Amino acid sequence: MPKIVILGAGLMGTAFSIPLTDNGHEVRLVGTHLDSDIIEEIHQDGIHPRLRTRVPKGVTPYTYDRLGKAMQDAELVVLGVNSMGVDWAADMLGPLLSPQIPVLMLTKGMAGDGRHLQILPDALRAGLPDRYRDAARLVAIGGPSIAGELAARRHSCVVLTGPDQSLLDKLAAILRTPYYHIWTSTDMIGVEVCVALKNVYALAVGLVGGFLEKEGVADNGAVMHNLSAAIFAQGLWEISYLVKQLGGQQRSVYSLPGAGDQYVTSQGGRNGRMGRWLGLGVPYSQAKAEYMPEDTIEGAELAAAIGPTVEELVSRGELDGDNLPLLRTMIAIVCHDAPAKIPWDDFFAGKAV
Amino acid sequence: MPKIVILGAGLMGTAFSIPLTDNGHEVRLVGTHLDSDIIEEIHQDGIHPRLRTRVPKGVTPYTYDRLGKAMQDAELVVLGVNSMGVDWAADMLGPLLSPQIPVLMLTKGMAGDGRHLQILPDALRAGLPDRYRDAARLVAIGGPSIAGELAARRHSCVVLTGPDQSLLDKLAAILRTPYYHIWTSTDMIGVEVCVALKNVYALAVGLVGGFLEKEGVADNGAVMHNLSAAIFAQGLWEISYLVKQLGGQQRSVYSLPGAGDQYVTSQGGRNGRMGRWLGLGVPYSQAKAEYMPEDTIEGAELAAAIGPTVEELVSRGELDGDNLPLLRTMIAIVCHDAPAKIPWDDFFAGKAV
Numbered sequence: 028m029p030k031i032v033i034l035g036a037g038l039m040g041t042a043f044s045i046p047l048t049d050n051g052h053e054v055r056l057v058g059t060h061l062d063s064d065i066i067e068e069i070h071q072d073g074i075h076p077r078l079r080t081r082v083p084k085g086v087t088p089y090t091y092d093r094l095g096k097a098m099q100d101a102e103l104v105v106l107g108v109n110s111m112g113v114d115w116a117a118d119m120l121g122p123l124l125s126p127q128i129p130v131l132m133l134t135k136g137m138a139g140d141g142r143h144l145q146i147l148p149d150a151l152r153a154g155l156p157d158r159y160r161d162a163a164r165l166v167a168i169g170g171p172s173i174a175g176e177l178a179a180r181r182h183s184c185v186v187l188t189g190p191d192q193s194l195l196d197k198l199a200a201i202l203r204t205p206y207y208h209i210w211t212s213t214d215m216i217g218v219e220v221c222v223a224l225k226n227v228y229a230l231a232v233g234l235v236g237g238f239l240e241k242e243g244v245a246d247n248g249a250v251m252h253n254l255s256a257a258i259f260a261q262g263l264w265e266i267s268y269l270v271k272q273l274g275g276q277q278r279s280v281y282s283l284p285g286a287g288d289q290y291v292t293s294q295g296g297r298n299g300r301m302g303r304w305l306g307l308g309v310p311y312s313q314a315k316a317e318y319m320p321e322d323t324i325e326g327a328e329l330a331a332a333i334g335p336t337v338e339e340l341v342s343r344g345e346l347d348g349d350n351l352p353l354l355r356t357m358i359a360i361v362c363h364d365a366p367a368k369i370p371w372d373d374f375f376a377g378k379a380v
Numbered sequence: 381m382p383k384i385v386i387l388g389a390g391l392m393g394t395a396f397s398i399p400l401t402d403n404g405h406e407v408r409l410v411g412t413h414l415d416s417d418i419i420e421e422i423h424q425d426g427i428h429p430r431l432r433t434r435v436p437k438g439v440t441p442y443t444y445d446r447l448g449k450a451m452q453d454a455e456l457v458v459l460g461v462n463s464m465g466v467d468w469a470a471d472m473l474g475p476l477l478s479p480q481i482p483v484l485m486l487t488k489g490m491a492g493d494g495r496h497l498q499i500l501p502d503a504l505r506a507g508l509p510d511r512y513r514d515a516a517r518l519v520a521i522g523g524p525s526i527a528g529e530l531a532a533r534r535h536s537c538v539v540l541t542g543p544d545q546s547l548l549d550k551l552a553a554i555l556r557t558p559y560y561h562i563w564t565s566t567d568m569i570g571v572e573v574c575v576a577l578k579n580v581y582a583l584a585v586g587l588v589g590g591f592l593e594k595e596g597v598a599d600n601g602a603v604m605h606n607l608s609a610a611i612f613a614q615g616l617w618e619i620s621y622l623v624k625q626l627g628g629q630q631r632s633v634y635s636l637p638g639a640g641d642q643y644v645t646s647q648g649g650r651n652g653r654m655g656r657w658l659g660l661g662v663p664y665s666q667a668k669a670e671y672m673p674e675d676t677i678e679g680a681e682l683a684a685a686i687g688p689t690v691e692e693l694v695s696r697g698e699l700d701g702d703n704l705p706l707l708r709t710m711i712a713i714v715c716h717d718a719p720a721k722i723p724w725d726d727f728f729a730g731k732a733v
Binding site (some may be wrong): 078079080170171172173175176177178179181182183184208210245246247248249250251252253254255256257259260261263264266267277280281282283285286287288290291293294295369371374375 | 431432433523524525526528529530531532534535536537561563598599600601602603604605606607608609610612613614616617619620630633634635636638639640641643644646647648722724727728
């Protein structure tokens with residue numbers, strides 16, 4: 028059975044060890060420099076403190092300074108760092124990887140350098156050593172998958188994506204269990220754009236929680252589902268546009284990576300909690316510093332990571348701003364502490380894909 | 381200001397009077413043969429009992445036997461009956477309508493005659509008198525709009541659809557308010573297929589409520605959002621396929637009528653309540669008779685209305701069953717009391733649109 032290294036012992040990295048060990052694989056779970064406490068707790072009592080789940084016997088925990096040891100004979104590396112950890116991971120893995128060892132990214136996000144938007148596997152590749160940068164075999168997994176539910180072996184449906192169908196088939200066979208349902212797709216751009224952007228639109232849906240708290244439930248009991256749904260729809264509209272612009276396929280939009288992942292991410296979580304503060308009228312920088320200083324808000328991280336590049340591409344006419352009013356609103360909120368105001372009149376204004 | 385007749389004094393028909401009267405229009409709200417109690421209560425104390433909202437002063441309530449009187453000088457008819465009431469409405473309105481009076485349908489659904497699927501405006505048209513059947517100007521409205529929220533003047537975003545853009549523009553101007561945001565689309569097939577089918581997929585998402593109750597919350601607190609999201613995504617995938625097969629446009633799928641309306645309908649309501657019973661293992665016929673005898677379950681009504689036709693079209697090869705596993709599962713549940721079992725292996729199996 029393959030020996031598999033998971034780098035990143037957060038919620039998703041650790042949850043991913045469950046289907047792997049259920050399939051009999053040997054897993055080495057390597058914490059990042061931020062995960063040392065977690066690795067320590069797993070060593071001591073076998074339980075991941077945030078996942079609230081017993082780590083399976085087939086998982087050996089490592090601190091990141093022992094990554095070299097963990098990588099011995101590794102046949103697959105799974106990257107479970109957060110979106111800001113990709114450069115760090117490239118530095119750490121660079122000396123230890125080879126093209127024979129595929130890297131499967133759980134990490135979601137996009138990068139922008141002021142002139143181009145990039146999916147995260149490309150950002151990782153850019154950080155790898157010259158000697159095998161082009162040959163590195165990178166795949167990714169996306170779709171609606173809350174880590175705690177995967178860890179509890181609840182039915183989860185995801186898409187494994189990469190350019191090489193035979194590699195996808197091989198990896199899917201390693202990962203698939205009766206509760207972990209896996210499809211494959213060679214539309215890596217479409218999948219990665221969908222699963223990155225869902226975070227910023229889930230943050231937008233989260234605003235409604237704050238709006239509702241401010242206005243209150245109506246006399247007839249009405250809340251604000253219509254508003255959430257309109258924001259959700261505008262989000263999927265914008266994702267559809269960006270997937271097309273960046274060269275992905277629409278099938279990823281109206282299946283698990285787009286509609287499915289945006290749905291699950293809009294049901295709560297950290298994006299939703301931050302969205303509530305923003306909807307209540309607290310500027311982003313204040314809400315982050317005062318209420319969620321320790322939390323990674325993936326939707327906000329994404330807006331910050333791609334915001335300046337998106338604005339530059341719009342001003343150069345390479346992206347059509349009419350198709351991205353909600354993304355631009357969220358960028359303004361996160362990057363410039365703009366007030367949370369829904370740009371109704373600009374919704375659905377661009378040309379459809 | 382136009383005089384407007386709303387036929388059907390249920391939740392949505394009545395809620396629709398709020399933006400109309402806010403815009404200063406004169407509204408005549410005509411109850412169906414099932415709404416007589418509601419009309420009586422509105423007469424007595426001015427409040428719609430189920431909407432829990434005061435009916436505006438500009439609304440005059442009528443019982444259906446006085447439809448002829450209500451129709452005097454009417455400039456627009458709004459149809460707010462439920463999906464089973466379309467033939468009845470055609471019979472009632474037939475002698476009173478003319479091509480000069482547009483009919484705006486709030487009613488959602490589809491019809492099947494064993495050989496063809498039909499959107500509801502076409503079903504209504506088929507029931508109108510020969511003398512103006514072809515000339516009747518039918519439009520429809522769709523999108524995420526819970527009636528109680530519209531009645532409470534909460535932001536709601538919808539699409540007004542029909543073949544004639546100038547009529548759409550004119551009607552949108554009559555309807556639009558600062559809280560009722562209206563877009564127009566000439567893709568009537570796409571919009572109508574989306575807003576009809578969302579009900580059956582919301583019923584499918586609702587199954588998860590029952591599954592969760594049966595299995596319970598996991599030790600680590602995990603529920604079943606991943607599962608809901610996968611079902612949601614498969615629903616949108618199937619909607620995308622059916623919209624294409626029936627001649628509609630994909631833009632309706634990833635905007636308000638598809639993604640938006642399916643989102644809001646999946647957040648609860650009667651489809652969700654019935655879905656829970658089915659997910660708990662109660663056969664549909666028993667759940668309907670014992671627990672929801674008085675409720676219209678739009679998702680189940682749709683499955684019953686189109687089920688035999690869908691199965692016939694699949695067997696004739698005119699629809700690809702591989703693209704409709706979830707719809708066929710829901711049809712089997714509703715029409716044949718089949719058990720609620722998710723056909724994982726068949727998800728996302730067909731060719732993408």
